[in-house]
Amino acid sequence: MNHAQPKKVLVAVAWPYAQGSLHLGHMAGAYLPSDIFARFRRSVGDDVLMVSGSDIHGTPITVKADDLGWTPQELVDKYHPEFLTYWKDLDIDWDLFTSTGTDTHKAVVQDFFLTLLENGHLYRDTSEQYFDETAERFLPDRYVEGTCPHCGYVDARGDQCDNCGRTLDPVDLINPRSKLSGATPVMRETEHFYWKLSAFNEPMAEWLSSLKGWRRHVVNFAVGMVDDGLHDRAFTRDLTWGVPLPVDDLGDGKSIYVWWEALMGYVSAAQEWSQIQGRPDAWKQWWHDPDAETYYFIGKDNIPFHAVYWPALIMGHGGLNLPTDVPANQYVTFGGQKASKSRGVGRPLGWYLDRFESDALRYALARSFPESNDTDLTDVEIARRINEELVATWGNLVNRVVSMTNRYFDGVVPEPGPLTDADQVILAGRGETLNDVSDLIYSVKLRSGIARAMEGASEANAYLSDMVPWSTAKTDMERTGTTLWVALQLIASNAIALWPYLPDTSSRVLSALGAPEFDRAPEWESPDVISGTKLADLGPLFAKVDLDTLT
C-alpha cells in the first residue's frame, strides 16, 4: 500500500493551553494518535511534518497568572517545559513543538490578518461590553457573574447559568459583578474588527458536503453549525496579552482573538520549522502544494474550530490547503466521568508516567482510543490491557522464541530446512498483517490497527503450538530450527506492524534480531532475519503491572 510518490503530510495537533497540566484524556485524544499516525506515515516513506506548540495568549492565562501573583510569561514558563517532559516520557516525536509566543508566529498572524483585511473579510464595528474599572479590563462573558434572571441563582456566569443550564448574555444578569475584582462592571463602548464569517455559509456547506471518509460525529457537528447559520465574529479583543494588530486603527490595548491566532499557529509552526532547517521556503510544500495532506488531531471539543472556523479562515486567506481530515476523538472518561482537573476526576499524567513504561501506557491507551464514542478507562483496565494482552501475547511471544533460540541454538538464528505449507502460509501472513494495519492507519482507525497487529502476534503463538519446537527439539533439530527461523521472521515483521504504537520496544526487538538499522522510522515491510545472526540480549520486553501498587 505504499505510495508510488512520497506525500507531504502535515500532522497538525491541538495546541495545549499553557495554564494547566495535561491528563490521560489529552494523550488519548490527540497527542498519542498524532504520533502513531505520523510515525506510520514516515515508515511508508512520506514526508511528515508534525507540529504543535503551547497556546500562551488569552484572558484565562492572564487571569490565572493574576491569581498566582505571576506574570503571564511566568505561567507559560512553568507549563511549556512541563509539556516537553510529557513528549519525552511518552515518546511523542514532534518535528517541532513550539509556542504562540515566537516572532515567527506574530509575523504570520499579522500577515494573515492583513490578507483577510485586503480580501474584504474584516470590518470595524463598535459594541458595548462590561468593563471592570478596578481591574481596568474588559470582561469576557464568563468573567461577569451575577444573579440568573431565569432561576435566581446568585452565582450565574455571564455565559451560562450553572444552576439551570440556560445560556445567558452578561447584560441579562441581575446585580452583575466582576469575577476579577468583585466590582460592579460598567458598560463601555469598544471598537473591534469583525470577521464576516456569515459570508462563508455557502462555501462551507459546499465543502462539508464534499468530504469523504470523515468521522460521522465530526461532520454532523460541523454541518449542524453551518445549517444553523454562521454569524460574524469579533476578530480582536481588548487585551494586551496576545498578538497585537498590524494596523493602528483601533489604538492601543487590542489583540487578535487568541483562538484565531492559535489556529494560524499551524502555519507559523511549519514556517518556524523551515527556518530551523535552513530551508525557509520548505513549509510551502505542506501548505501550498495541493497534493499535500493535512490532518488535525484534536479532541471533540475543538471540532468547531478545526472543522468550521479554521477552514473558513483558510478560504478567506486563499492559497492554503484545507484539511484532509479532522479525526477528532471523543472523550476518555474515568469511571464514567469526563476527566477534569477541577473536579478531581482522573489522575495527573505524571502519576501514570511514574508507574508505567511508555510503550505499555501507549498500548493501553491505543486499545481504548475514543475514536467513535466516549470510552471509559480505569486504572484496572489499563493494567489488564498491559498484563493480559501486551505482556501475555506479544511480550511473551518474543520472550519464548528468543529463549528457545538461546537454548537450542546458542542464541544464533538457525538455518531453515525445507519449508512446509504451514510455514509458507504463516510467512505469507506477515504481508497481510502489514497491509491490514496499513489500511487501518491510513484511514486513522488506530484502535483497530493495533488490534490487528496484535492478531499477528496471536497467529504466531498458534503457529508455535502447532509446530511444538520444544518437542521436535528432542528428535529433529532441523525442524526445530526451521520453526524458530520462521518464528523469528514473524516477530520481526510484527515489530514493524507495532512500531508506530510501540516505538521503543519494537526498535529493541528489531535491533536484537539484527534487522536493518533505521534512522527515524523503519521501512514498512517485513525485514529478513538472517541465519547465523547472533541475537542480542533482550530481556522481557515489558514488566507486568502489580495491581496492588496502583491504589
Next chain:
RNA sequence: GGCGGCGUAGCUCAGCCGGUAAGAGCGCUCGACUCAUAAUCGAGAGGUCGGCAGUUCAAGUCUGCCCGCCGCUACCA
C-alpha cells in the same frame, strides 16, 4: 432550552449504505501443552442487541415516542 451522541454477552467495546444461523478481547468452564513473565493453544457456556409502536419480504442496523446516560451550546478556552 437547542444541537449531537450513547444504551449490543459479567466487563470494555466492534457491528458502513437494513438481508447468510448476533461478533471480538478479557473474565468464566473444560481440554491440550510445558519453550515462555502460571505466560500459550483449542473448545465451550453466556445476549429477547434499553422499552413500546411502526415501515419492510426482511431491522441492533430505518421512523416515531418513552426511559436512562453523556457531551457540546460558539463574542470561554
